[in-house]
Amino acid sequence: MLPFKFLDKSPSYDAAEVFYVRVDPNLSISDELLKSLYYLLWFPGYFGFNWDALYDCLRDLAWIPYRKLVLVHEALPSLPEEDLKVYLEILRDSALDWGGDQEHELEVFFRSADRRRVEKLLVNARC
Structure with missing residues (x-):
């Protein structure tokens, strides 16, 4: 079972209670996605702009003043399939690691x- 939520419209939260981030649906290059997440998620200056750095920062989040971080995708990023798989794996693993x-x-x-599509990509993803 995936830790993601699937909705027909964007979720609504009280901005005073959660850190709400909307991922640009027009991103089509991995570097653009990483750069966008760097700014949106207030990543520290040492962020390495690669998949390992994304995973490491999503597993830390000490700089985020809220307990809950909400990451909303109004559409899947139009990344090359292999990069999209890696991105989804990182999100899945990070969400599962923060559980409890x-x-x-x-x-x-x-x-x-x-x-x-998300389920298919993750079923076919490397372990």
């Missing part, structure tokens, strides 16, 4: 229409 009684909670949302 942790300092932070990561909620990741996708459109309901993207559910099958």
